[in-house]
Amino acid sequence: MKVLGIETSCDETGVAVYDTVDGLGAHAVYSQIALHAQYGGVVPELASRDHVRKTLPLIRQTLAEAGLSTADIDGVAYTAGPGLVGALLVGAGVARALAWSLDVPAIAVHHMEGHLLAPLMDDAEQRAALHAGHAPEPFVALLVSGGHTQLVGVDGVGRYRLLGETLDDAAGEAFDKTAKLMGLPYPGGPQLAAIAEQGRPGVFKFARPMTDRPGLDFSFSGLKTQVLLAWRDSDQTDATRADIARAFEDAVVDTLAIKCARALDATGFRRLVVSGGVGANRRLREKLHQLAAQRGAIVGFPPPVLCTDNGAMIAFAGALRLQAGQHADLGVHVTPRWDMSTLPAVELATA
């Protein structure tokens, strides 16, 4: 079964073809970062218009690269939420219309489910087991992107429990805002992480927010203020910027790791998977590998290209739901705010 995936929830247009037998075929992502950079953040209306420009050309390009025509497609999956309403409507409208014209089902996919399941798509054995009807081993997912920071207990496909989430800024957002206040261009997260590589550990010391009390929620906005004060009162040289970046990164990474450990304890699960743009952070990867090794647990990261927003994860989640007989009606519906725990389960036999 071949499923076309379309992602337009924010500032990336992503298109992919996923085959339940052969795995991921071609996939393409067009990033609007340059478009929004001058405004220091995503401008929703500009995002929608750019998705209008890019979605069809990317579908054509992806199908051509996969050596397929639209007639080969068995279903069209699209991100129906959460996200920017106008941006979502572009993908939903294109996907729904394409599916209707091809007389194949359309599948409305939850963006975060896409992120959650992406690590399973990357593992050929897991993928094959899922398509053969075997449930995955339950795991804890850490979703860390520019829009979300969540810990989710994954009891099965479509069976998600929100264990904790950020009460204010998402981890990626905190990276971006911190980078901005030290003069780095938008989106500064990856640049801040690169600069932190030159920074000396321990020169500055920031709090590990909300780790001194029980619970799995996060709060990152106070850290940004700590950086602001440290930067304002410093000599503002490149070396100091690097030292502050290092201290900030260490604080975020330690905080995420402490909560991941708690989530593993709370669920009794032995597997942790990390997804979302901040999952590309090298120091976070190292730290969570250490944590897993200490506890005899396993940690998995999809490759960075599958960590950030993409159409492949949407095609994959859509394929799993389509195999289970789930698909959307003929309307064009989007759900900009959408609680993952309300999703229907995909019934699979236990492993």
Ligand code: KG4
């Ligand atoms: O998942 P994503 O591509 O988009 C959504 O937000 O949905 O995540 C983008 C976020 C941005 O905030 C970006 O600064 C952050 O991920 N990011 C990083 C790194 N690479 C991307 N943050 C820290 N270290 C990185 N290496």
Ligand code: ZN
């Ligand atoms: Zn995302």
